[in-house]
Amino acid sequence: MKILVLNDSRAGHLNQCLAFAKLLNAEYMVANVRYPKRFLKALSYLFDKMGIYSDALFECTVPEGVFDVVVAAGSTSAYPLKVLSRKLGAKSVSMMLPRGYRYDYDVIFAQEHDTPPSAANIIPIAANFSFISPAGLFRASSPSIGIVIGGDNSVFHLQADRLETQLRAIIDAFEGYFFAVTTSPRTSKEVEALLERFTFGYQVIYSCNPVNPIPDFLDQCERVFITQDSTSMISEAVSYGNAYIEVLPLEGNGENKFSRLVGRLEEEGYLHVYDGTFAQANRKIDFREILRKAGF
Template sequence: MRVLIVSDGRKGHENQSIAYAKLKGASFDIVQLRFKHPLLKALTYLLDPLRIYTDKLFEPFEIEGDYDEVVGAGSGTYYGVKLLAKRLGAKAVALMNPKGFRKGFDTIYTPYHDGGKLPINFAQATPLGLYRPKKRCVALVVGGSNSVFSMDKEALESVVEYIFEHFKEYEKALTTSPRTPKEIEEWLDGYGFDYKVIYSKHPVNPLGDFIHNCDYLFVTIDSTSMISEAVSGGKAAVEVVPLHAKKRNKYQRMVENLAQMGALHIFDGGVGKAQKKIELKEYL
């Protein structure tokens, strides 16, 4: 089986499509479609209901060979998925929820938090050999503020203190992310973690190593991608760290559903032992 991945240039979206292809045991190629002008993306919402598909909206690109499926994740890919699927005689597959587009896809995989059945995003965490603990370990993965959550020291302080108080015999690992506020990074850098990645200083991603090597994994609630990776691989008991929310949101819906499934525990001053892993192949 051969899959063509349509990318909008966003790694989080592209990685979902890559995970999907790997789960299907398919070989894949990636084509990034770039709109000639940002406003042309809005035009795709008008052309799609009219069933008008043209490559004139995009910078020149080349496609060679035959494909069984064309897949994309994110609003910037869905028009391109339909365009290329029609051109190649392949099936059109949408990941996430293609809101605003005609449901003319062969398959749509919508996550639970967007009203679908898939409990998480498509994800596969791959160890990179960045972190190899010498004994049992606990890891903290810190995201950042977004449209619904505020990341502050108060939200994390009790978690960090809990880790150092209750996991004294464990190696302690930390990574921040591209969205972590600088003041949070500076504050966390002052703690004696045995291994730490301060992303602004050292932009690498040890999440795959944490997932596959650690016994406990604490992850802030602000990233569906990080949580999806955490609950779909490795052996770690997953703890999700709540943050102050401006309103009820999809992250909370996702996490609450996964907690009911036994795939994670929402940190409440104590830890659970939620180690059930989501088998995404069951949803294909």
């Protein structure tokens, strides 16, 4: 199987598509896709409703060769996915529910927190597709706790004082453990300054050292704490390793996709929302089995 991956320049979208290809152990090539003008993307919704498939709306240099599958995630690549899969005679696979477009793709893997409709080609999934590969950035030589800290997004604000309270409670509860901590690209300077007041056995401040030890935490740590702001990080945590997963809740605005994701995963035993207590929640999603059942 040979796969064409459409890249809309959003890392979270690209990573889901790459996970699809890597989980299948398939050959793949990546093609960047973009709309040169904003109104052209708006026009793509109209063209889709009318059943018009034109590659004149977007820019994408397709590598030479024969492809069996074209895969994409996100609204920017949703219309190009339809156009190019038809042009190449390949199966179309969307890794997210492509809202605003007709759902006439060959396969749609739709996150349950997006409340997808029921259809033969729509496969609900509990979290984003992830492919985890430890890089050896962190190696535990004693029982260890991993802590993954994100940052603000459109829904949540990561408050430094609340995080400090959570961190001190965790450290007190796991006295004698080795603590490994990493931040993310969205972590604020205020939170980075807070972390400098602690002495952790292993610490990555992403703005100073842009590496990703999260796969190693999942592989090496007994328990991993993750802030609630990233569906990607949470999806990784519930799909690899044996670590118990604790989600650190953040201040948000009512119900949202993050709270729906975490709530559903907690109900099914994949994680526990930290409330001052800890749970034995380490069930893992088998994405390869999901692909097998989808006919791949």
